[in-house]
Amino acid sequence: MTPTRTDPVPLALKLLVAGGFGVGKTTLVGAVSEIRPLRTEETLTEAGRPVDDLAGVEAKRTTTVAMDFGRITLRDDLVLYLFGTPGQDRFWFLWDELAQGALGAVVLADTRRLADCFAAVDYFERRGIAFTLAVNCFDGADRYPESDVRDALDLDPGVPVVMCDARERESVKHVLVSVVEHAIATGVVGHRDTPQTLA
Amino acid sequence: MTGDDGHRTADRDGAARWYDDAAGPVVRPYAMTRGRTRSADGSELDLIAVVIADEALAGPSGAHVLADRTLSPEHLDIVEVSRTRPQSVAELAAGLDLPVGVVRVLVGDLVDAGFVRVTRPVPPAELPDETVLRDVIDALRAL
Numbered sequence: 001m002t003p004t005r006t007d008p009v010p011l012a013l014k015l016l017v018a019g020g021f022g023v024g025k026t027t028l029v030g031a032v033s034e035i036r037p038l039r040t041e042e043t044l045t046e047a048g049r050p051v052d053d054l055a056g057v058e059a060k061r062t063t064t065v066a067m068d069f070g071r072i073t074l075r076d077d078l079v080l081y082l083f084g085t086p087g088q089d090r091f092w093f094l095w096d097e098l099a100q101g102a103l104g105a106v107v108l109a110d111t112r113r114l115a116d117c118f119a120a121v122d123y124f125e126r127r128g129i130a131f132t133l134a135v136n137c138f139d140g141a142d143r144y145p146e147s148d149v150r151d152a153l154d155l156d157p158g159v160p161v162v163m164c165d166a167r168e169r170e171s172v173k174h175v176l177v178s179v180v181e182h183a184i185a186t187g188v189v190g191h192r193d194t195p196q197t198l199a
Numbered sequence: 200m201t202g203d204d205g206h207r208t209a210d211r212d213g214a215a216r217w218y219d220d221a222a223g224p225v226v227r228p229y230a231m232t233r234g235r236t237r238s239a240d241g242s243e244l245d246l247i248a249v250v251i252a253d254e255a256l257a258g259p260s261g262a263h264v265l266a267d268r269t270l271s272p273e274h275l276d277i278v279e280v281s282r283t284r285p286q287s288v289a290e291l292a293a294g295l296d297l298p299v300g301v302v303r304v305l306v307g308d309l310v311d312a313g314f315v316r317v318t319r320p321v322p323p324a325e326l327p328d329e330t331v332l333r334d335v336i337d338a339l340r341a342l
Contacts, residue, residue, distance in 0.1 A: 009285055011331065012247040012320045032342070038293030040246075042300065069246075069289050074338035078331070081247050081287065101245065101322040103332070173339050180336050188323045189332060 010079040015179060016098055017068075018085045018123070019108035020116025024136045024166035025084040026068045028108060031172040033070025033082065040067050042094065065094055080176075085120070095123060104183040105131040106175055108166065112141050114152055121153055130183040132160045134175045158185070231273050231297075232304040244303045245320050246289040252281040252315045264314045273297065274305055278314060 017025045030037040042065045068084030083098050099105075105124050109117040117133075124131040135149055146161045155161065160178045164171045183189075229235070237243065257264050257278055264270065264278045276295050280286055288306065292299045309315040326332070 009249055009251060009318050012249055012287060012318075013323070013331075013335065014247050014320070035290075038290070040289050040292040041298050069293070071287075071290065072339075072342070074335060074342075078334060078338065079287075080335060080339075081289065083246070083289075097243075098246070101247075101320055103323045169342075173342055177336050177339050180332055180339070183323065184329050184332050189326045189329045190324065 010073075010075075010077050012079050012081060013103045014081045014083060014098075014101070015176065016083050016085055016095075016102050016105040016129075017108060018095075018105055018117070018120035018131075019136075020110065020113060020120075023108045023110045023113075023116065024138075025108055028106070028134075028136075028164075028166035028172050028175075029068050029070040029082045029084050031167055031169045032072055032176065034073060035071050037068045037070055037084075040069060041065070042067055067094075067098075092119075092123075099123075099127060099129060102129060103188065104179040105129055106179055107131050107133050109133060109135050109149070109153075110138060110141065111135060111144050111149065112138070114149070118153070121155070125156070128186075130179065130186045130188055132162055132175060132178040132182055134162045134164045134166075134178075136166045137163055158182070229301065229304075231271055232301055235304050237304065237307075244288050244306060244317060246299065247287045247320045249285045249287050249318045249320075250277065250281045250291060250306055250309075250315050251285045251318065252278045252309075256316060257282060257314050264309075267312065267314075270308075270312075271305070273301075274309060277302070277305055277309060281315060 017028055019025055026037050065086050067086060068082075070082040072080040072082070074080055085095055085098060105120075107117050107120045107124065121131070121133070133149065133153065133155060135144075137143065143163075146163070149155075150159075150161055160182050162175050162178050164175050166172060252261065252264075258266075261275075261278050261282055264275060273295065277291055280291060280294060286294070288299065288302055291297070291306070292302045295302070297305075306315065306317065310317055323332075
């Protein structure tokens, strides 16, 4: 017997979409989101100068950061949220909050400016967050073999590298599937309670 | 040493200060939260925490909430939107054009008052097995 009727509450999962400024993060989110890419404004208080002079007021600064996100309702009880991470380096501290509890990430790369995604690759590697490296194949950009991209970024052999078109829904679906598969392969689920066996 | 009166006033212990150190400079959006930058219990709601305003809490057509004269229009907006469909904190912020930090505080008020409930997201590490993730893959492919 259920005492009171309650609305079904969906299980919410999140994926991050990272990469350099202008690489197509908003486009990628928009290609699969059932809502138009919404931008949330996050007002932040960040420590400015590490000094305790003055009243404490002057030592802090408030910044507004725009963050893209999208939603994919997979089932009545299952929703996937996509969060585009802020591209500017000075907002890295915001990533920790976004990364908390994330299932995995897409690092979107442009082969003309590959260095722009170094920081994102490094970030997810250090935190052990499963990510797929998706190369956004811009019109007019030279195409490189996957192995060249892998070498240039010094990726671990297990990291999937996928060529994609961030404008194309089917292509982006393929990228997201790759992230979730990689997350499963790296043991994202239940690893807290599973005894680790060393080979 | 500072010769500026303003600084001395602000520094002096016991001076009436209606903001705390975490507040930073007073910015307009936080007027809706009466200057508060975090919930009463100090916890931070996740961006994908889902806010639910079901009838048992908010009352029929949100009647319990509407009867509470201490709430701001923004509180009422949050309840109204969440009554139709459970909403994540991020969706509320985007839909109502409010900063995430403000939504967090306002939702905290509504939870304290018993008008809404919030489900905290399950981190992937706490999922019992990979079945859900297999379902995610199948559903993505079927989109």
